[in-house]
Amino acid sequence: MTAGARSWWARRSLRLRLTAAAALVIAAGLASAAVLLVLWLHASLIQGLDTSALQRAEVVAADADTTPAGAEIPAADHGEVAVQIVDRTGTVVASSGNLRGRPRAFFFPASRSSTPRAHTVHGIPVGENGSWRAVGVPAGPDGSPLTVYVAVPTESVDQGLARLTAGLAVGTPAVVVLLTAVVWQLTGRALRPVEVLRAQTAEISASDLGRRLDVPPTADALARLARTLNDLLERLDTATRRQRRFIADAAHELRSPLSALRTRLDVAARHARSPETRALAVSLLRDGERLTRLVDDLLQLARLDDRPRIRTRPVDLDEIVFTAVREARHRTQLPIDQRAVGAARVLGDADALARVVRNLLDNAVRHASSRVTVSLHTQDGTARLVVADDGPGIPAADRERVFERFTRLDDARSRDTGGSGLGLAIARDVVKAHHGRTLVEDNHPGARLVVLLPAQEP
Template identity: 85%
Template structure:
């Protein structure tokens, strides 16, 4: 098997490979059985012909020994049996009616053993000159030895075996196809628990490791595999919960000292006596603000990871957008265009959705050169929120990666602008928990972040 064939075979499903292997084995087995059947029948039937010819030859030889054989040997019930009695000179002294007047048709010598060996002969001038099974036995006296030849045609056997062979040649592929279909169904039934386990495993996410696989009610390898995977999920769930609890506890414990530090730095910046001290306090104040935002984002992600199923209620997304745009205008000198914001109602958590809009606006404001544009509308049951800026944009190769946690791009948008690297990750997690999608579309200038959420009828 070549490399290409092995690669093709390896890419087939387990069900296809098992069925193909079973089909090959079935085809080989049935073909071998058919060949053995034909060979066995041929040998058996030929042996029957040999026995018939020998018995007839012994009868004729007994008549010849009793000097009862005439020039023509009477016919028997065995069909076109050819009989000749030949003397030592090869002269035909008697024959069956179908060989009357014919020259000697047999050239092999008589067998002197107790079980004469039969010969396959041709060119006997009877019928269509087909194959015959012939035996020769000695007869007569010592002074006048004779040889009795009896031949039985194999035409009937040959025709019967030909019909049987044709039937097997036509029927074997049909039987192979039928058995292959049965194997296909059986393997599908046998692998159905595996497919069910695969589907259940695919539905388990890192946000919810409490789910378990259904254990088949059997005591086989599949049941043991399901129990082993459930044990693995339990260990992963325990480790993940411990990690999330640590992050949440650490973030919660850091908030108080960071808030206190921020307050003291703010006071120090306001009452600094020298320009150097005032600049240092202002720099430290900015760093503390970044630390506070980072801790808040970590705490938010920990909560999302720990409680992926959030409480929902009808929410007017357009009101959230207007509120967050007003707050964002206080943090940036760039204009924020909201004229394309229309009414949209969704089912969700108002605080979490407000965090989504806030993070999108913070991201756009952080990288915009001159303006930010916000649009919202509902189409075909989907609320489409778009926040675009005219900044350096996001390369197409990185548009999936920006939603990962602590992602830093190599382009202009990776410059140190005060972000924690978790804003878009929070957007992605919240939108996913609301059964929506967050994506980045191509934009002529800058970045265009899009959030799609299932809309609710007004």
């Protein structure tokens, strides 16, 4: 088998490979059994013909002394038999009716053992000149020895074996197909617990590590595998909870001193005695605000990872967008176009969705060159929110990576826009918790960040 064939075979499902292997074994076994059956039956039937021919030859040999020359030997009761009695010179002394007047048909010497060996002969001028099984036994007195030849046709054996072979040629593939189907069903049933474990494992997310797999009520490898996976999930759950608790506690503890620091820096900026001191205080205040946003984002992510608590109720998404745009206009001088915002109602958490819109607007404002455009409409049961900018855009290779945590593209790093790299990650997690999707499209120039959420029927 070539490397390509081995690679293709390795990619097939375990059920298919087991069934194919079983089908090959079944086919080889049944084919071998069929061949052995035909060979054994052929040998058994030929042996029966040899026995019949020998018995008939012994009967004829017993009466050979009294059989007159040229006499016709009566046929056997069990069917067509060819008989000739030949003297020492090779002259036919007597024969059965079907060989009457025919020349000598047998030329092998008579066997003088207690179990004469039969011969397969052809060309006997009887019937369709098929094959015969013939024996030769000595007869007559020592002074005038004779040889009795008796042959029986193999036509019935050949026809019976031909019918049997044809039946096996049709029946064996049918049995192979039937048994293969049975093996397919049995392997599917045997592998069903594995599929159940796989499906349960696939349903466990990073925020739901407390779930466990169902252990089969057996004492086999599947039960041991399920228990091993449950132990692994337990260790992962413990380590993840410890990490999330640390992040949440650290972020919570940092909020108070950061708030106090910002207050003092604000006071220092207002009452600075020199321009240099005022500029330093303002710069430190901006850094403090940036650090505060980072701590808030970390705390939000810790809460989302722990177990998203989404308060599901009808929410007017367009009102959330209008509010977020008004707040964003206080933080930037760039124009934000909201004329394409239409009515849209979804089921979800208003605070969490407001966080999504704010994060998308903050991202657009940081990267826009001259304007930001916001649109919202409902189509085919889906609310589509688009926040677009005319900045450098997002390369196709990075459109999934921008939603990863602490991801900042090279352009954002060079501009030092103050983003923490967590805003889009939080937006995607919140949208995913609302059974929606986030994606990036081209804006020519710039980028379009799209949020798709299931819309509520009016």
